[in-house]
Amino acid sequence: MQCGTDVLEDQYVICKHCESQLPFTNFSQIQNSPVEKIFWGRVKIQTVVSILFFTKESIVQKIVFELKYKQNKKAGYLLGKLIANELIYSNKHKHIDYLIPIPISRKRLRGRGFNQAQVICESIIAHGYNIPIFKGLVKLKDTPTQTHKDRKNRGNQTNSFFFLNDFENLTNKHLLIIDDVLTTGATLEAASYILSQSNPASIHIATAAYTLH
Numbered sequence: 001m002q003c004g005t006d007v008l009e010d011q012y013v014i015c016k017h018c019e020s021q022l023p024f025t026n027f028s029q030i031q032n033s034p035v036e037k038i039f040w041g042r043v044k045i046q047t048v049v050s051i052l053f054f055t056k057e058s059i060v061q062k063i064v065f066e067l068k069y070k071q072n073k074k075a076g077y078l079l080g081k082l083i084a085n086e087l088i089y090s091n092k093h094k095h096i097d098y099l100i101p102i103p104i105s106r107k108r109l110r111g112r113g114f115n116q117a118q119v120i121c122e123s124i125i126a127h128g129y130n131i132p133i134f135k136g137l138v139k140l141k142d143t144p145t146q147t148h149k150d151r152k153n154r155g156n157q158t159n160s161f162f163f164l165n166d167f168e169n170l171t172n173k174h175l176l177i178i179d180d181v182l183t184t185g186a187t188l189e190a191a192s193y194i195l196s197q198s199n200p201a202s203i204h205i206a207t208a209a210y211t212l213h
Contacts, residue, residue: 013066013074014059022082023053023060025210028090035210038185043192046202047092050182050210051082060209064180067116076116079180079208080123087129087176087206096204097173098134099124102191103162105139120208121178131176136165137191162194170198182207 012019027033028049035048054060067075087093101117109115121133140161164170177191182205192203 013063013072013078018059019078023055023058025050025053027210028086028092035182035205035207038182039189039192039205042185043189044196044203045192046204048182048205049086049090050207051079051086052209054181054209054211064209067119067180068112071113073114073119076119077123077126080120081127083120083178083206083208084124084127084129087124088127093129093176093204093206095174096131096176097201098170098175099131100134100137100175100177100191100195102177102179102187103137103139105141117179120180124178134166134170134175136167136169137195138163138165162191164194164198167198170195170200172199172201174202174204175200176204176206179205179207181209181211183211 025033025035027035033048035050036045039045039048052060054064063075063078066072067079087096099121101115101121103117104112104115118133125131125133140163175195177188177195179188182188188205188207192205195203
């Protein structure tokens, strides 16, 4: 997809060389990183990590597009692997009890055929971070896609509504929310807020990419 090679292993969407050249944020090595600051004063989040920088016309944008709009689960397999590599070697995530994929509405699920965050979670587990997936967070209302909006517009227009099933199972648990791209954090904030109603021990966030503008 990037260098044009036709030598790819079945499960990969880009070759290993192109994977090594991806724009990694290395935010996990920074105290009070830019993605953690997004949530300051908004909702209590223990840690936030985003693996790649997302910019327009970049290879990362192409990978996310393949996953969300071309139903290419191989792209989700790659993003999940990158997140898993971060989580496995991070002392901050050794105590997590549940992975929680950000859900999509029933309408979008019918159109896309799968939830991209769920695919990423399944890949995270397949790559050695063997934490169960909690499926009780439900998206009630569809919202327009937010990936290409700037931070101001997305923050003003995002109006996500979630419902939490089986909330008692999350009490005193360490939760890790998974999503594909972090832009303003509005969706993740809304999800974190309703999850906090279950009185978990802690809430963490991991996304495959972080949008730069």
